[in-house]
Amino acid sequence: MTDIIAGLATGAIYAMVALGYNMTYLASGVLNFAHANLMVVGMYVAYWAYSAGGLPMPLVFAVAFLLAGLAGVLEERFAIQPLRKAEGSAELVTMVGVATVITGIIALVYGTDALRVPFFGPDGTLVFFGTRAQPLDLIIVAAAIVLAVALELGTRRTRIGLAALAQIDDREAAQLRGINVGALSMWGFAFAAAVGGLLGPLLVAKTFAAPSLALILAVKGFVVLVLGGVGSHRGVLLAAFAIGIIEALGARYIGPLYRDIVVFVVFAVTLLAFPQGLAGGRKERVV
Template sequence: MYEQLAQQIVNGLLIGFLYSLIAIGLTMIWGVMNIINFAHGDFLMLGMFISFWLYTLYGLDPLFSIPICAGALFLLGLLIYRFLVSKVMTGPGLAQLVVTFGVSIFIANAAVYFWTPDFRMIQNPLLSGTWTLGAVDLSIPKAIASAGSVVVSFLVFLFLRKTKTGKAILATEMNRDSALLMGINTERVNALSFGIGSALVGIAGAFLSMYYYIYPQVGGTFGLISFCIVALGGFGSIEGAFVAGILIGIVQTLGGYFFDPAYKYAIVFAMYLVTVWIRPQGLLGW
């Protein structure tokens, strides 16, 4: 009994850390621009596919394609911001809401067109197998992906707190007009945040590709859960997204184990609803 409890908590943490990384990218974009990136799950899928193709065509292990995924998604984020999102930023609210939705549909269907709806998997990644630590089985690729997610999340945190650019992003997040008055180039901050947010989900995609199946619609559930995490943690709060990601990971596995797997997402979404009801700004939002 206690063995399975420990195992389930570990499993919850493993998926939770990854959720955190995905959600941090999303919350950053929201915090700075007040735009919900509906294409976030599709960016995750692109990260996974980039990693898959680098492995299949050039034999590059997903572990080493992490910087490439980050770079490619950063660039994609910049371009999408520059040519689409920035155009509607001053437009009506509805346009801001639907622009990323359109991007999402476009990316998912383009992926079906180019890569077919088939399922792929990276067959023999460098990291595979299981560690047995006492009563707990730890999947090596999952453990590395989770540890990597924590490291990347921490780096983002440091970047925002310690560098001038990071502080400019936080300042814009707090009050755009004041930031502008203080001489911060908010347009550049916007582009940078969109790029970084996309790069983070690209990294998550590379991690996930080490052990998860890959196909054009893979981002759907991950995207949905990351919205939940962002709302739970507090819109725009990096720390909030980190904590909420772990929380949701654990609630999901323990809820599934002790209560009923059929309702594990119902529990997750109920938790989100309750939070929105009693604390609309989220756990760590302001």
């Protein structure tokens, strides 16, 4: 059970990345592959606060939220909007380029060494039913569940969420119905990026601050997204917890060097059985 709880916490981190992908996809039709980098930006804000010392925690979270949100707006305005009429995978390649630029800036300012930042998290260990758990692990799991539930409700029961679903289904028809898809895209990027930055200081105590961490999170988040189903918040959460538990048990019973191999084997087998993801569904269109 101790390994399972630790696996759930790791899966919750992957879920937060994949939920960020979902937010930008539903709002603009684009997967923001720089989302993990914006979470790392929030981690370095926490490192800046930890180094400075004495900064109030609410201020640190506010700075991370605003800085990442501003970066999201700049991404959408200068990397996505000019390519709306481009064909092929221009937007995808551009977002990979943006992620590379953010990683390079962080490495230039702070270096490439991994930094431990004990910024947030209660001390001590909880023991219940013979199981040991870190309070921070439980907080991270709870945060992922709350975020997934909030996004699910927001997508299905609010006007903005329904507008996002409409533009994903047919962007031109949504525009004809009066939906401002440009504003929806910009605010979707801004909100997703701000949430990612806000989560950075929470996660850095569980992981570490390093430019290379963004690539690891981006890949695992993408695996979770495909496995759970693009656009499905519930599926993403389920897939993330499954991946986290598989990693933890694989490291325990097979060896830490093979846990990624186990994850990708399970990923491939699952996609063979469920090509649309665990919570995805086939769409039929009359042509």
